[in-house]
Amino acid sequence: MAKNRRQAGFSLTETLLAVGTLAIGLMFIAGTFLTGVYFSTTSTERTIGAVAADEALAKMRIYGLDPNNANLKDDGLVPYEQLMTIPGEEYLYPSTREESTRQYSWAALCRRMSAGSRLVQCTVFISRQTAGATYWTRKTEGNGLQLGTPDPDLPRPVRVNLVADANSTNTTDVGLKDAVPDDGIDELAFVNDGCFLVDDKTGQIYQVLERYAGPPDKIRLDRPWTGGALSAPAGGWAWVVPPAASGGRNPVVAVYQDVVRFPGS
Numbered sequence: 001m002a003k004n005r006r007q008a009g010f011s012l013t014e015t016l017l018a019v020g021t022l023a024i025g026l027m028f029i030a031g032t033f034l035t036g037v038y039f040s041t042t043s044t045e046r047t048i049g050a051v052a053a054d055e056a057l058a059k060m061r062i063y064g065l066d067p068n069n070a071n072l073k074d075d076g077l078v079p080y081e082q083l084m085t086i087p088g089e090e091y092l093y094p095s096t097r098e099e100s101t102r103q104y105s106w107a108a109l110c111r112r113m114s115a116g117s118r119l120v121q122c123t124v125f126i127s128r129q130t131a132g133a134t135y136w137t138r139k140t141e142g143n144g145l146q147l148g149t150p151d152p153d154l155p156r157p158v159r160v161n162l163v164a165d166a167n168s169t170n171t172t173d174v175g176l177k178d179a180v181p182d183d184g185i186d187e188l189a190f191v192n193d194g195c196f197l198v199d200d201k202t203g204q205i206y207q208v209l210e211r212y213a214g215p216p217d218k219i220r221l222d223r224p225w226t227g228g229a230l231s232a233p234a235g236g237w238a239w240v241v242p243p244a245a246s247g248g249r250n251p252v253v254a255v256y257q258d259v260v261r262f263p264g265s
Contacts, residue, residue: 048104049126049254052093056106056124057258059090065110067118067264074115077123077200077239079156080108091154093126103129104253105154109239111203118264121203125196125241127155127251133244136190145185147245155241155251159200160190162225163235171224172209176217177235188217190242196255199227200237205255 063086071078093104105127113119134147135155145158161177178187191197195208204227210220228236241252 045128045253048093050256052104052106052126053124053254053256055093055095056108056126057122057256057260059086060084060108060122061260061262063090065120065260065262067112067120067262072110072112072120074112074117075201077109077111077198077203080110080122083110088154092129105129107154107156107241109157109198109203113259118261120260120262121257122260123198123203123205123239123255123257125155125157125255126253127241128253129154130244130248130251133246133248135244136185136242144180145183145187155244157198157239157241158190159237160187160197160240161235162197162230162238163232164230165218166232168218170220172221174219174221174225174230175235176219190240191219192243192250194250195240196252197221197238197240198255199225200239201228203257205257206238 060080063084065080065084066072069083071083091105091107092102093106094102096102107125107127109123109125111121111123113121134153136145136147136158137156138145138158161179163175163177165173165175176188176191180187191208192211193208197206197208198204199206206225206227207222208219209222212218212220227238230236241250243250
């Protein structure tokens, strides 16, 4: 007499549980992979930024700077291009004739260390390029803004108005102020999470950790503000590289600073 054999296997419930567990595991693996790609890209850009900054400072030494220039101040920052005229392509990195490889650019701010000194504090912003983008610049030493810089059009730092946040007990909180409210340009949009701010008076560098959603004119810095006075109503000024006029992410990769001794007469 033949014996009945029972077929052993997985039930539908067990199969669904196994598939669900596998799917969750793959989701975690995918998330870890994307995080790894992000940190790898950030690390690469920081390395490039350091090399580009060294090249920028070397070019500034080669092209020089008159430490006796009347526009060079010891209580404020001045864009390098206002102190020295050099070919626009020299602001691109790397220094090669191959346009497709020149994906970064630099801009510098200068401040005399003290009255009569030949020591100049040079703050260099390294930014990534965005094809076809245009950027804001200040028309004059005042508050007006305009689009575009001399060819090629590159990211350039502009001054933004900061004020003390009287409603906060957190010393890392400061307020933003639109310098020209009726010009149709929202200067508050120039400062966002991750931006670097450079105090106009002292050249100290700060990073924006958070721009609050409400109110939108308030930011949190990585350390307490110890630069120029931010007392109301005038407040103080800091430099920042705004995004392209068409929008997009913060173009700045990193900010570096060095003190250079320029020969003078």
